[in-house]
Amino acid sequence: MTDSTDLKDSAAGLMPDVLQRLDALVRIPSIAFPGFDPAPVHDMGAAVVDLFEAAGVVGVKLLDVPDGYPCVYADIPGPEGSPTVLLYAHYDVQPAPESQNWSSEPFEPVTKDDGRIYGRGAADDKSGLVIHYGTLKILGADRPCNLKILVEGEEETISHLEAFVEANPDLFKADAYVIADIGPQRVGRPGLTTALRGDVACTVTVRTLANPVHSGMFGGAAPDALTAMIRILDTLHDENGDTAIAGVDSSQWDGADMDEAVYREGSAILPGVDFLGTGSLSDRIWAKPSVTVLGMDLPNVAEASNVLLPEVTAKLSMRIVPGADGDAQLEALMAHLRAQRPWNCEVDVAKVKVGHAFAVDASHPAIVAAEAALEEAYGAPVENIGSGASIPLVASLKKVSPDAAILLWGAEDTAQSRIHASDESVDPAEIERMIVAQTLFIRNLAEAVGH
Structure with a gap:
């Protein structure tokens, strides 16, 4: 397995660049919902192409998705016989209406006293974009495996990407799909999502x-x-x-327990209000x-x-x-x-x-490599957690490559990110750790199953 000491130093040195790029991306109000101005969404697509070109990717381009916004795509060859990893994120965001009562302007990112960066999309999912950017920058031209990039432009609304992926399977075949659009329970606690409702x-x-x-x-x-x-x-x-x-x-849920303190903090449930349902908290929200x-x-x-x-x-x-x-x-x-x-x-x-719902095969070599990478990057045991959220594209990717692994991780911590709500935010330290983890995963997978 790859030693992480130099990698962690590289990620730390890259963070000023990463955060500057995240700031620029959050300033683009890329709301793909019907009725909103489409121009910023197209501007955002172009900005993502620029982002990955700046990471050294050759051939990154926009692909027209019928009836929808274009996706960003790249096919980056690696050593012959090596596995293929597809990196996914999305560049559109939820609306941020005045009725949500933000404490700062949603499309003017700001770092507050808690060190978190606040802004619509800062976590969901422009953090995923810069995690991929940082990973590609560190890997450089000497990539240990084949990589593909897929960035969606309308994940938050009625997506047309699933049909496009299924109609063009050769473009999207892979041995592992990395979905950087989720996160751990709390910052500093590595989490790998193993099931989606x-x-x-x-x-x-x-x-x-x-x-x-x-x-x-x-x-x-x-x-x-x-x-x-x-x-x-x-x-x-x-x-x-x-x-x-x-x-x-x-x-019933048989993985790590949902932390009740995290759930109360993230759900914003009022004091004295009872939880719904019966069974464990993990059962109720994941199973x-x-x-x-x-x-x-x-x-x-x-x-x-x-x-x-x-x-x-x-x-x-x-x-x-x-x-x-x-x-x-x-x-x-x-x-x-x-x-x-x-x-x-x-x-x-x-x-x-x-x-459709989804559950991972925990024995897959890519899942094993991912857990090892997370533990090394965070210096803590990995929690296998679920999510009540849904990512419909997962089912389409499994149709394209039935034997592939699906990795669900990212910087969107449950406790504080407040995705889709007011004062959405992300912790820069979580982005840094995920860049390390993702780079380690790619290197470790290449060592484990490469030829």
Whole structure:
């Protein structure tokens, strides 16, 4: 295995450059959601090409993704017979609306007293971009294996990359895929994510009336759609808060425990508010299903009037357990909703998406090499953890290379990163450690399985 002393020195010396580049990337509001200006997203794609060219990559380019934003791609040859590692990240970010109440401007990155860098995308996932940049800079021209780069431009919204990858499998075949879009429980504690819950979604529309009517004249006998919707949604959970839908799978977690202090800090749950569900905390967030109402089409309080609503639509997301079939789990959810018809109301259910769950093969040589690299980089035992988040691209990559390993790691610590929320941030020390770990992993994998 590769000695890490010189590597750690190299990473430390590179950090001023890495952080300067992260600062520049965070300043680009690359929000790929419909309705936002597409120009910054395209600017960001070009900036990522520049980033990897500055890392010494030859032939990095933008590939057109049908109906979506382009992805950044490069195929970097290494020694003949050596394994191929694909490095993935995404360059788009979540919106940062004023309603989130940021304490600093989201697209003006700032380092605060705690040493963390604050800004939208600083963690998710522009930290992943600079981890890859630092890795490539340190490896230099004498790379020990074949490398590929894939950077997505619309991971945070309706992605079109999965279909593109599956339609062009030769471009994306690899022995290991490194997904730098996640992180450990807490800074300084190395974490390798070994399972992802899947994410299935649908809409449910409830109709009770042909048109709005006066609540005083007709309320009490004529049912309004919102009341019917409330009764339907109440059936999704039992009295403990566990998801209660026939045909939806559940499991138990057998890896490292979820740290309750980390979870409380990261979830922002209010003092005195109880956790949902039963079983261990790890079970509830990594190995059991959870269904969430993401939104409803309703009048807001300021515009509400004295009428019975004739129609209401809600969007639901359900996280499904590793090993479950996504299509079957979504159908179970939709069948449950169709069966709920309080007062014989009309109920229409429509599919939105299926994101499949994932679990790693812990015996794969790349996973073994990754755990060794993490332990060496951090000087601490590795925690095998799960994630309630979903990365739909993983399923497509497994179709392209069924025997490949999927590595899920990065600098987005659960405790403090606050991805998708206000005051998103990243710890520079975590970026530095991950550059070391990722470089070690590539060198160690090449030594372990190269020819």
